[in-house]
Amino acid sequence: MTTMTAPSLRGALTRTTLLLGLSTAFAAPLQASEDLPRGYYLLPEEGDLVGEVYSVEADKEDTLIDIGHEHGIGYRAMVRANPDVSVWYPGEGTEVTIPGQFILPDAPRNGIVINVAEMRLYYYPPAEEGEPRIVQTYPLGVGRQDWETPLGNTTITQKVENPAWYPPESIRREHAEAGDPLPGVVPAGPDNPLGTRKMRLGIPGYLIHGTNKPEGVGMRVSHGCVRMLPQDVEHLFDQIAVGTQVRLINESFKLGWSDGTLYVQAYPYLDDKQGTSIQRVTEALGQVDASIEGLEYPVDYSRLREVVEIPGGMPVALESAPEPAEPTPAPETLYDRLELIAARPSLYDQLPPQG
Numbered sequence: 001m002t003t004m005t006a007p008s009l010r011g012a013l014t015r016t017t018l019l020l021g022l023s024t025a026f027a028a029p030l031q032a033s034e035d036l037p038r039g040y041y042l043l044p045e046e047g048d049l050v051g052e053v054y055s056v057e058a059d060k061e062d063t064l065i066d067i068g069h070e071h072g073i074g075y076r077a078m079v080r081a082n083p084d085v086s087v088w089y090p091g092e093g094t095e096v097t098i099p100g101q102f103i104l105p106d107a108p109r110n111g112i113v114i115n116v117a118e119m120r121l122y123y124y125p126p127a128e129e130g131e132p133r134i135v136q137t138y139p140l141g142v143g144r145q146d147w148e149t150p151l152g153n154t155t156i157t158q159k160v161e162n163p164a165w166y167p168p169e170s171i172r173r174e175h176a177e178a179g180d181p182l183p184g185v186v187p188a189g190p191d192n193p194l195g196t197r198k199m200r201l202g203i204p205g206y207l208i209h210g211t212n213k214p215e216g217v218g219m220r221v222s223h224g225c226v227r228m229l230p231q232d233v234e235h236l237f238d239q240i241a242v243g244t245q246v247r248l249i250n251e252s253f254k255l256g257w258s259d260g261t262l263y264v265q266a267y268p269y270l271d272d273k274q275g276t277s278i279q280r281v282t283e284a285l286g287q288v289d290a291s292i293e294g295l296e297y298p299v300d301y302s303r304l305r306e307v308v309e310i311p312g313g314m315p316v317a318l319e320s321a322p323e324p325a326e327p328t329p330a331p332e333t334l335y336d337r338l339e340l341i342a343a344r345p346s347l348y349d350q351l352p353p354q355g
Contacts, residue, residue: 074218
């Protein structure tokens with residue numbers, strides 16, 4: 001983990017600085033991700049890991065949400081990475097972890113990939129011949145449980161600056177029942193929940209758009225649409241064209257390689273219907289087995305179980321410690337591995353009693 005101390009940058013200033021530096025960053029050959037703006041990473045020629053986990057010191061006026069937004073991280077990810085830090089008042093000098101390392105989703109590396117479970121968007125812009133490829137990644141707000149964000153392959157079909165919002169009848173009815181009636185149209189401006197940009201998807205009724213409530217980015221708060229921070233949606237909007245491919249996936253367990261090490265990254269399931277704990281562990285084992293097929297790779301199965309049972313949202317290396325002089329034979333079957341995992345105490349068992 002890298003530690004850095006830096007004064008807080010605020011939204012508009014952050015984006016202005018990044019945009020001013022963007023032309024400089026691309027004027028010369030890119031040597032490292034450190035040369036790139038926030039959220040930009042060199043696409044690895046081999047492997048699946050980008051970014052790093054690091055820490056910053058909070059300023060007196062910071063909230064955990066502010067710090068996350070400055071570093072391109074949404075609400076839930078910041079809370080998971082900093083369970084002992086106050087959301088509203090971290091306190092001057094408090095060390096705050098930035099979970100800025102990501103396993104790239106298991107999807108083609110072109111166009112836009114939205115991982116709903118991760119609440120994150122990945123954009124793979126085309127590169128000029130001879131130039132290195134990059135990936136951009138941004139936090140998202142996604143659909144809440146009764147208004148889930150759809151999955152599937154689609155495209156951007158329309159782009160609109162400063163859009164008006166025409167609330168669908170279902171949303172107007174919901175607001176009316178809550179005593180908060182909506183007008184038939186909400187004009188562009190600070191009260192518009194679409195923010196300053198909208199990009200219509202080929203799935204009828206669904207958009208990628210900005211928001212007038214950025215604190216909800218990184219949570220399940222929308223009626224199914226995909227929300228972005230205002231500065232992020234404006235930046236993305238300027239780069240993509242109508243017809244850009246968009247893939248919406250729900251990948252709560254990711255696997256990836258980096259420098260010969262297998263990493264896993266897990267997020268809470270969006271819905272309890274997606275499986276029990278043992279089902280999740282079994283599915284994870286199957287994916288790990290497929291990834292190491294034909295390799296003599298020493299998997300730490302107890303660590304795998306911990307990642308699946310209490311997903312922290314950060315990449316974790318699955319390589320086990322060096323074996324003793326007289327190694328224990330490796331488990332041969334899926335059931336052997338499940339027995340090995342079950343024989344070790346669950347992370348839940350180590351938590352203090354509640355209540």
